[in-house]
Amino acid sequence: MTIRILLADNHQRMREAIRALIDRQPGMQVVAEAGKGRTTVELARKLKPDIILMDINMSDLGGIDATGLILSDSPEAKVIGLSNYSDSQYAVGMRAAGASGFLLKDCAFEELARAIRTVVVNQIYLGSGIEEGAEFR
Numbered sequence: 001m002t003i004r005i006l007l008a009d010n011h012q013r014m015r016e017a018i019r020a021l022i023d024r025q026p027g028m029q030v031v032a033e034a035g036k037g038r039t040t041v042e043l044a045r046k047l048k049p050d051i052i053l054m055d056i057n058m059s060d061l062g063g064i065d066a067t068g069l070i071l072s073d074s075p076e077a078k079v080i081g082l083s084n085y086s087d088s089q090y091a092v093g094m095r096a097a098g099a100s101g102f103l104l105k106d107c108a109f110e111e112l113a114r115a116i117r118t119v120v121v122n123q124i125y126l127g128s129g130i131e132e133g134a135e136f137r
Contacts, residue, residue, distance in 0.1 A: 001027070003050050004047070004049045005030050006030075006040065006047060006049040006052045006053070008052060008053060008058060009055040010055055011035075015033045018053065021112075022113075025113055028113070037065065040058065040061075041069045041070055045070075051078050051116055052067075052070060052077060052080070053116075054066060056094065063081060063082075063094070067098060067099050068097040068098060075098075079097075079101075080099065080100065080119055081099045081101065081102040082102075086129050091130050100125065101126070103127035107127050111128065
């Protein structure tokens with residue numbers, strides 16, 4: 001089974017870098033990219049990806065709000081939040097919106113791949129480096 005991924009980040013270079021790494025992983029495929037929150041919601045509705053990698057700081061609609069909208073339409077979707085900030089409030093906010101995982105953008109790619117594989121089988125993943133106090137169960 002190929003894991004179909006929607007990659008959402010407001011920085012094009014970040015999307016390009018993550019896509020290049022994912023495309024080298026067996027069993028994973030980026031099916032679309034989005035640079036804005038509303039575009040991410042539309043693409044998620046249209047494409048029904050297995051995983052949405054969601055930047056929390058998307059323009060026009062933040063990643064937390066976009067996650068809530070996506071999961072209200074498609075509760076089977078799995079969202080992994082990505083952030084530059086290790087503050088636990090972001091992880092807690094993403095989890096409250098229904099996300100299944102949360103990682104720092106500067107994590108090793110191996111950790112991102114592990115998070116994708118963990119979340120796609122209905123498990124929760126909280127990345128290393130997240131501030132203590134992040135309840136993500």
